[in-house]
Amino acid sequence: MSVIHKDLTNKDYVSWKQFLSETDAWDVRRIREFELSEIKRVVEFAYKNTSGYKRIFDKAGIKPDDIKTLSDYKKIPFLTKEMIRDNLDEFSTDFPNRFYVTTGGSTGIPMGMYRDPVSFAKELASKAHQYHRVGWKEGDRQIVFRGLQIDTPDGTEFLPEFNELRCSTYEFGTDKMEIYRRKAMDYKPDWVRCYPSSGYIFARYLKDSGKPFPKIKGILCASEQLYDFQKQLFQEVFGTGTTIFTHYGHYEMAAIAGYCEYTDDYHVLPQYGYVELLDKSDNPVTEPGATGEIVATSFIMHATPFIRYRTRDLAVFKSLFCEKCNRQHQIWERVEGRSQELIVSKKGRLISTTMLNMHNDTYDHLRQFQFHQREIGKVIFRFIEKPGCNEEILKKVKRNILGKLGEDIELVLESVEEIPLTKRGKHRVLIQELDLKFDHPAMKRTLSL
Ligand SMILES: [Zn+2]
Structure with a gap:
């Protein structure tokens, strides 16, 4: 036991x-x-x-x-x-x-x-009561990708009392992810527990590298919106039928x-x-x-x-x-449409970041991305390119995103080397700096969720 x-x-x-x-x-x-x-x-x-x-x-x-x-x-x-x-x-x-x-x-x-x-x-x-619905049990083996800062040389620590292999996502480059993958091959976790954003980055690494990962029962997500594009990638990488749970x-x-x-x-x-x-x-x-x-x-x-x-x-x-x-x-x-997950267009439309689910290869040439809004109607799309990404691809990315956001958004593309984490170690899909209270004028309009 x-x-x-x-x-x-x-x-x-x-x-x-x-x-x-x-x-x-x-x-x-x-x-x-x-x-x-x-x-x-x-x-x-x-x-x-x-x-x-x-x-x-x-x-x-x-x-x-x-x-x-x-x-x-x-x-x-x-x-x-x-x-x-x-x-x-x-x-x-x-x-x-x-x-x-x-x-x-x-x-x-x-x-x-x-x-x-x-x-x-x-x-x-x-x-735990909710996790039991999908077959999780106390004592199951878990690998964890959350906003944990772990000061060990390889960025991991094992907590036997939790039966949990914790991996730091503060440094989440491909070298670190390869270490985590290898550890997982030995450890054979039953569950991946993660922020959807961290899980997504790791799943992308598995997909792009084509390297194996042990068969898991499922993924337990928490703390953030779980987007369809993330679910799709999880199914693709961890196997169709893999349980994906969130709350x-x-x-x-x-x-x-x-x-x-x-x-x-x-x-x-x-x-x-x-x-x-x-x-x-x-x-x-x-x-x-x-x-x-x-x-x-x-x-x-x-x-x-x-x-x-x-x-x-x-x-x-x-x-x-x-x-x-x-x-x-x-x-x-x-x-x-947590207030930090809404974008405001020039005309005052509210756009949920779930709109940014792409059912095509839009994000395939990017290692990581983030939207950032500081002023109404303008959005910065920040991304880390993968090798082979080029002008042509980026034009298509811009076109696809604008197709979702609509014409009353000015979209600025910004290629970067790194996307900083939040203080809690999260990779946010949107940094929303506008103060979107529920009584914000934009919120009084019909939500285009
Ligand atoms: Zn039900």
Whole structure:
């Protein structure tokens, strides 16, 4: 039997995973009861233990006891990122063993918060619960390409207690990738765990070099949008039928939503938090295909509670149950147009970076690329060329991208030697420097997602 990391045998982890599995088939009535009782509990806890929530509740004339139905819940004022950024202590409690973490600032609002060991164990267990749907087990062998900086000569480290071979993606040149590939040939991982962007770069290396990689069960992605062009390459390189799983989550631990056994739709986990999808007038999105902002209340965060928290992330509504797995969970067709994943055209159209999926050889002559927007209507396309790339090819690349972006975009091509990583070690598809709040004028227009 494989050794399992102590986090994975920790009692909070084990009991939460057990709870999730026992309640996985709850019907919608049972789910609503649970959600309402958790909302009441969290609201009362935050009201009693933080001055910030007390202040905004008092100002809105709401007492925790007033919340008797889910309609009452909708009277609760929103919590914004700015409120947490500017008044963290006011919105935090002195929960035991709390520790401070910060987001990478990918939304443009760097923000810190407190977590506690129980919330973290529940977070790990919630992810594991979702991974179980696609056959992952505690103790499975994993190779990891995430934003880890590893100070060993070859950039790898093995954690026997996690059964995890971690590879640094800070230096992710072909020489390093070849080292990782060779190590994987010996290690024979069951799973690749990665940011889609890092996994994509590695998969491109495998494809271009034509070198083998051991047969894996699947790829577990996290933290970033997973694009179709990335999925396609994963299937091509790791084998058709390779499981590709991803989920939506965030540092604030208010919402988590993953694929199921059968579909690539996002299933919102109701035991984790209460999640609304709200349109521009803050009404619930109910039409399949319509987009809304993810607004969520965490049931697991107690050091910094998040109640009716505006994430600024957008999702496309699908239904209130999954026809394939029968879970009566809120289902999203896509999570996209996170504000940092939208481009604004000269006419103010919003273009999701998922539009930049290319079902042809557009990106084949490039080792890596990134879009960058600093001003409305103008986009810089930065790329590292592969040997053999030429003017003719680049003209075609430009034509193909413009074909997707539309004519009201000025596209500037910029060949570079290196594309720097974000502070978290991510390779972002888009660096968006415009402040695209949900109430940005451009956001009031129809989203062309
Ligand atoms: Zn399903």
